[in-house]
Amino acid sequence: DSGVTQTPKHLITATGQRVTLRCSPRSGDLSVYWYQQSLDQGLQFLIQYYNGEERAKGNILERFSAQQFPDLHSELNLSSLELGDSALYFCASSHRGANTGELFFGEGSRLTVL
Amino acid sequence: AQSVSQHNHHVILSEAASLELGCNYSYGGTVNLFWYVQYPGQHLQLLLKYFSGDPLVKGIKGFEAEFIKSKFSFNLRKPSVQWSDTAEYFCAVNNHDYKLSFGAGTTVTVRA
Numbered sequence: 326d327s328g329v330t331q332t333p334k335h336l337i338t339a340t341g342q343r344v345t346l347r348c349s350p351r352s353g354d355l356s357v358y359w360y361q362q363s364l365d366q367g368l369q370f371l372i373q374y375y376n377g378e379e380r381a382k383g384n385i386l387e388r389f390s391a392q393q394f395p396d397l398h399s400e401l402n403l404s405s406l407e408l409g410d411s412a413l414y415f416c417a418s419s420h421r422g423a424n425t426g427e428l429f430f431g432e433g434s435r436l437t438v439l
Numbered sequence: 440a441q442s443v444s445q446h447n448h449h450v451i452l453s454e455a456a457s458l459e460l461g462c463n464y465s466y467g468g469t470v471n472l473f474w475y476v477q478y479p480g481q482h483l484q485l486l487l488k489y490f491s492g493d494p495l496v497k498g499i500k501g502f503e504a505e506f507i508k509s510k511f512s513f514n515l516r517k518p519s520v521q522w523s524d525t526a527e528y529f530c531a532v533n534n535h536d537y538k539l540s541f542g543a544g545t546t547v548t549v550r551a
Contacts (some may be wrong), residue, residue, distance in 0.1 A: 327490070331483075358539070367544060368541035370538050393517070415483065425490065425533065426471045426473060426484075426532075426533025430475075432482040
């Protein structure tokens, strides 16, 4: 158990819909990262938050947005869903604000868009 | 943009065989290097890491990796694999820009 909690574990929805994925980082970790894992794209960095502020952006689509709340949990919002958005979405956290690259991953939220 | 290349997509071995997975990265500056492992149905977890110092680093479960700066490589090795090493292995590079870049992953299947 990494200490990072993600919900829901599985989600099935239809094209055009909107979903929200939730992540609680490890106790004491201020940074939250979101990654998308798909068969064709591998592990793609989406976005990072540090203590409520966006710190870095990767290959995140405009249809996707995220935020980190004062209690440090984070939500990833995916809207106007397409079939190609089907993937495993991982949240990770790191020790305080350390930018070493050592991340602790949650178990992921598997999104299936039909 | 930096990239991370893993040489093998899928490796199949028998128990007790030796394993070596290749990883090369393109970034020329100072980097931190990692191998993460994802066992079937589980989350990614850190196998080992290199920040500085001795280029030969040892991780959990008997794995080790060697950083060769001149070759921009960070290859993962294990002298004798077990069935429980069946997993997907990811090389990752961090160049202090708040982003950890992953390779495409290598699926390792160990036959009992």
